[in-house]
Every structure is written in structure tokens, then in C-alpha cells.
Amino acid sequence: xxxxxxxxxxLSVQEGRISILNCDYTNSMFDYFLWYKKYPAEGPTFLISIxxxxxxxxxxxxxxxxxxxxxxxSLHIVPSQPGDSAVYFCxxxxxxxxxxxxxxxxxxxxx
Amino acid sequence: NAGVTQTPKFQVLKTGQSMTLQCAQDMNHEYxxxxxxxxxxxxxxxxxxxxxxxxxxxxxxxxxxxxxxxxEDFPLRLLSAAPSQTSVYFCxxxxxxxxxxxxxxxxxxxxxxxx
Numbered sequence: 001x002x003x004x005x006x007x008x009x010x011l012s013v014q015e016g017r018i019s020i021l022n023c024d025y026t027n028s029m030f031d032y033f034l035w036y037k038k039y040p041a042e043g044p045t046f047l048i049s050i051x052x053x054x055x056x057x058x059x060x061x062x063x064x065x066x067x068x069x070x071x072x073x074s075l076h077i078v079p080s081q082p083g084d085s086a087v088y089f090c091x092x093x094x095x096x097x098x099x100x101x102x103x104x105x106x107x108x109x110x111x
Numbered sequence: 112n113a114g115v116t117q118t119p120k121f122q123v124l125k126t127g128q129s130m131t132l133q134c135a136q137d138m139n140h141e142y143x144x145x146x147x148x149x150x151x152x153x154x155x156x157x158x159x160x161x162x163x164x165x166x167x168x169x170x171x172x173x174x175x176x177x178x179x180x181x182x183e184d185f186p187l188r189l190l191s192a193a194p195s196q197t198s199v200y201f202c203x204x205x206x207x208x209x210x211x212x213x214x215x216x217x218x219x220x221x222x223x224x225x226x
Contacts, residue, residue, distance in 0.1 A: 043115070043201050
């Protein structure tokens with residue numbers, strides 16, 4: 001039972017344009033949401049997070065939006081750069097320390 | 112400051128063999144965890160620990176054992192390897208399970224193949 005879903009396995013955008021990565025979850029008890037970025041042959045690295053009490057968090061070019069009623073969050077990257085090409089994982093956390101990850105979306109930013 | 116280190120980077124096992132994947136962190140983090148990454152499945156939590164002497168099961172604990180005798184080390188043991196355990200294994204740590212961020216630092220991974 002996959003509680004966190006990233007339904008788009010891949011996304012391709014042009015350099016300078018906006019990248020929008022989506023994530024849906026089924027468990028309304030999740031209280032914290034995170035995005036991680038992963039390059040090949042490396043471990044994931046933390047990108048940005050949002051608490052369930054907020055609906056937006058911004059950090060430079062990266063913004064995460066949370067829609068609790070729809071159980072949906074998205075990551076916006078503006079402007080997209082070739083170095084942003086990686087696999088992006090959405091993750092959700094329960095108070096019990098249990099972290100659930102989505103399957104990932106491979107972003108390709110074309111020069 | 113090495114962060115989270117994992118050894119070995121690659122390992123091939125035969126079915127039924129046992130081995131230990133090593134994980135160490137030098138950031139004095141209380142929380143450590145093990146994940147496996149499989150195609151189309153993302154990262155799935157195997158076991159985690161909120162401090163020395165305390166461990167708990169995650170989403171897919173069967174076939175794996177852990178212990179946490181020190182803050183720095185969190186080894187993952189496969190007692191009798193099976194082909195279904197072929198995967199990439201990541202160890203991660205964070206400051207505290209009680210912090211608001213839950214941000215975790217990941218090691219580089221161990222690619223395990225069981226034949």
C-alpha cells in the first residue's frame with residue numbers, strides 16, 4: 001500500500017522555464033512533508049520541507065505547496081537549470097518517526 | 112566531518128549467505144534509519160533507531176536485523192540473504208526524531224545483489 005504517490009515517472013522542461021513536480025498522499029495523519037533530490041550513485045539530499053500547518057514554503061528557486069484537502073503537494077522550481085536534472089522524491093512523515101517516500105520523478109532540464 | 116558513511120559500496124551474495132552492511136555517522140545524530148530503494152518503489156523504511164539501545168521496525172523489516180550500541184553506528188544484518196533482497200540500501204541520520212524538520216542526511220548507498 002503506497003501511501004505517497006508520484007504518478008509522473010519523468011518530466012522534461014526547457015532551461016529557464018518552470019518545473020512542477022507533483023505528489024499525492026493517502027494518509028491524512030502525515031504531519032510533515034519533504035522533497036529530496038538524488039543524483040546517480042549518490043544518496044538523496046534534502047531540498048525543502050513543509051509542515052502540515054502551512055500551505056507554502058519557499059527557498060530560493062524552490063517552492064513547495066501543500067493542499068491538505070486534496071492530499072496533494074507540489075514542488076515548483078523557477079527558473080529550472082540543467083543542474084536541477086535529477087530524481088526528486090517526495091516524502092511524508094508521521095509523528096511515530098515513520099517516513100514514507102514516493103517512487104520518484106526523474107526531472108530533465110534541457111539547455 | 113565525513114557525514115554518513117556506508118560500507119561496502121557493492122556486494123554480491125549467494126542465497127542463504129549472511130552479511131552486515133555498515134553505517135556510521137559523525138554528526139552526533141540521535142535518529143538513524145535504513146532504507147532500500149527498488150525500481151518503481153521509491154525508498155522504503157526497513158528499521159530505524161531514535162537513540163542508542165532503541166530500535167524499531169519500519170515498513171519492510173522482514174529478513175533484516177539491526178542493533179544500536181553506540182550513537183555513531185547502526186549496522187544492518189541480513190541473516191540469510193534471498194534474491195528479493197537485491198536492492199540499493201541507504202542509511203540515513205537526523206538530529207532528533209522530535210525535531211520539526213525530520214530532515215535526514217543520507218549515505219552514498221550499498222548496492223547488493225543476491226544470486
